[in-house]
Every structure is written in structure tokens, then in C-alpha cells.
Amino acid sequence: MRICDLKQKEVINICDCRRLGFVGDVDFDMETGCLLAIIVPGPGCFCGFLVREKEYIIPFCDIRQVGPDIILVNVDLEKATEKCGI
Template sequence: MRISDLKTKEVINICDCRRLGYVGDVDFDMDTGCLLAIIVPGPGCFCGFLVREKEYVIPFCDIRQVGPDIILVNVDLDKATEKCGI
């Protein structure tokens, strides 16, 4: 599977059946070539001129299944790593 294939899949959280969005980027270990996490841009913010304020970094261990159209993850969003960007 290629990174471009991952970017076409929607990420669904099985904890609350919430749609998180589409994969925006991935995090790899350069030494081993292993996938460490997928990064999903958060919702847009109107007051920030439609700039995305957060992104969810979902560790590989939280990915439950990769299907033809979706990726199922098991993430507690309150404890998930969020990166804020300006």
C-alpha cells in the first residue's frame, strides 16, 4: 500500500463512531521504515480564516483495521495527541 492510497481513506473512530477526516500525512521511523502514526487534520476554524488549528496524531497501535474505503481507529480523543498550528 502506498501513502497516496492512505490519503484517500476516511478515518472513523470506533469509540464514538465519529468521522475524524481523511489521512493528511504519516509518520515513519526512518531507520526501520515502520509506520509510527497517521496524522489527520482537525476541523477547520472560521475565526482562524478556515485554517486548521489542530491535527490528530494517531499511533499505529490504535489503528484497528484498514479497509478499502475507511480506516477504523480506537482513540480516546480527549487523550489523543493534538498538535496546534498557527
């Protein structure tokens, strides 16, 4: 599977059945080539000129299943790593 294939998949949290969005980027270890996390951009903000306010960094261990169209994750969003962007 290629990274561009992952970017076409929607991420859904099985804890609350919430749609988190589509994969925006991936984090991997340069030395081993192992996938460490997927990064899902947060919702856009109209007042912020459509700038993403946060993104969800979902560790590989929280990915439960990768299907043809969706990726199921098990993440507690209150404890999930959120990165603020300007």
C-alpha cells in the same frame, strides 16, 4: 499500499463512531521504514481563515482495521495527542 492510498481513506473512531477526517500525513521511522502514526487534520476554522487549529496524531497501535474506503481506529480523543498550529 502507498501513502497516497492512505490519504484517500476516511478515519473513523470506533469508540464513538465519530468521523475524524481523512489522513493528511503519516509519521514513520526513517531508519526502519516502519509506520509510527497517521496524522488527521482537525476541522477547519472559518474565523481563522480556514487554518487547521489542531491535528490528531493516531499511533499505529490504535489502528484497528484498514478497509478499501475507511480506516477504523480506537482512540480516546480526550487523551489523543493534539498539536496546535498557527
